[in-house]
Amino acid sequence: MDGQQVDADLDLYTLRPVGRVRSSLTRRDDCPRQGSEGAPEAWVEVDAAFADALDGLAAGGEVILLTWLHAARRDVLKVHPRRDPGNALRGVFTTRSPDRPNPVGLHRVDVLEIDARGRLRVRPLEALDGTPVIDIKPVFRESLDA
Amino acid sequence: MDGQQVDADLDLYTLRPVGRVRSSLTRRDDCPRQGSEGAPEAWVEVDAAFADALDGLAAGGEVILLTWLHAARRDVLKVHPRRDPGNALRGVFTTRSPDRPNPVGLHRVDVLEIDARGRLRVRPLEALDGTPVIDIKPVFRESLDA
Numbered sequence: 001m002d003g004q005q006v007d008a009d010l011d012l013y014t015l016r017p018v019g020r021v022r023s024s025l026t027r028r029d030d031c032p033r034q035g036s037e038g039a040p041e042a043w044v045e046v047d048a049a050f051a052d053a054l055d056g057l058a059a060g061g062e063v064i065l066l067t068w069l070h071a072a073r074r075d076v077l078k079v080h081p082r083r084d085p086g087n088a089l090r091g092v093f094t095t096r097s098p099d100r101p102n103p104v105g106l107h108r109v110d111v112l113e114i115d116a117r118g119r120l121r122v123r124p125l126e127a128l129d130g131t132p133v134i135d136i137k138p139v140f141r142e143s144l145d146a
Numbered sequence: 147m148d149g150q151q152v153d154a155d156l157d158l159y160t161l162r163p164v165g166r167v168r169s170s171l172t173r174r175d176d177c178p179r180q181g182s183e184g185a186p187e188a189w190v191e192v193d194a195a196f197a198d199a200l201d202g203l204a205a206g207g208e209v210i211l212l213t214w215l216h217a218a219r220r221d222v223l224k225v226h227p228r229r230d231p232g233n234a235l236r237g238v239f240t241t242r243s244p245d246r247p248n249p250v251g252l253h254r255v256d257v258l259e260i261d262a263r264g265r266l267r268v269r270p271l272e273a274l275d276g277t278p279v280i281d282i283k284p285v286f287r288e289s290l291d292a
Contacts, residue, residue, distance in 0.1 A: 078198055089201070091198055093196075093200050093281070094202040102212075
């Protein structure tokens with residue numbers, strides 16, 4: 001691990017959660033495999049320390065949420081897609097399995113509401129309650145829609 | 147970086163680079179703001195320790211590369227979009243600025259070639275030479291194309 005300091009006492013490769021998901025999903029087995037498969041609305045609570053980074057964000061648009069799938073295994077390199085043993089094993093980089101070397105979740109969501117406390121109501125989000133949020137990005141055609 | 151580090155040794159929020167970008171881009175000022183703005187082809191060298199995670203990946207498709215923008219500042223919450231002082235300050239979560247609390251880069255790229263050493267030739271990629279790669283994900287309509 002590189003001991004270089006980046007900001008305050010952060011190590012180079014250390015993530016800093018900027019918020020948390022608040023969701024009715026409390027068990028991994030309850031989570032849809034994809035947001036489009038019945039994932040519920042959820043709230044994204046952004047820590048006050050990062051509120052300025054939301055400046056200019058408006059309800060009614062879409063964003064890409066990056067989460068840290070803290071319940072995932074990081075030592076898994078191949079999985080049966082959709083956890084179906086009938087599916088041949090494939091490398092996790094060809095799947096959206098939460099189990100992967102760096103379990104970053106990528107979620108395109110609609111921003112339905114931004115409340116007075118700066119919380120974002122979004123949907124659909126297939127992440128467990130309490131999942132750390134590590135970044136929020138705009139949806140740019142050139143980056144994601146080709 | 148240590149691709150062989152065992153899962154148990156990892157702190158919860160510590161990223162483990164799975165590879166590196168090899169690019170002609172060696173200065174941040176040379177990097178296009180978006181991949182679509184003249185970014186070159188680049189090679190993604192995946193560490194041998196993670197080669198199994200590529201199983202099933204084929205040239206000719208698209209993937210989402212997640213990188214760790216190691217040259218970025220992590221203490222910046224607002225920026226002038228496109229680094230133009232004429233643009234009003236906006237929260238970094240509404241921009242693709244590399245300067246953000248967790249500088250994860252998101253890049254949708256074409257996989258042009260996978261060579262015998264498991265390196266991926268991709269384009270376009272607006273990341274500096276040496277940028278750590280932290281994840282590779284498939285492009286799923288439900289996750290990214292709406």
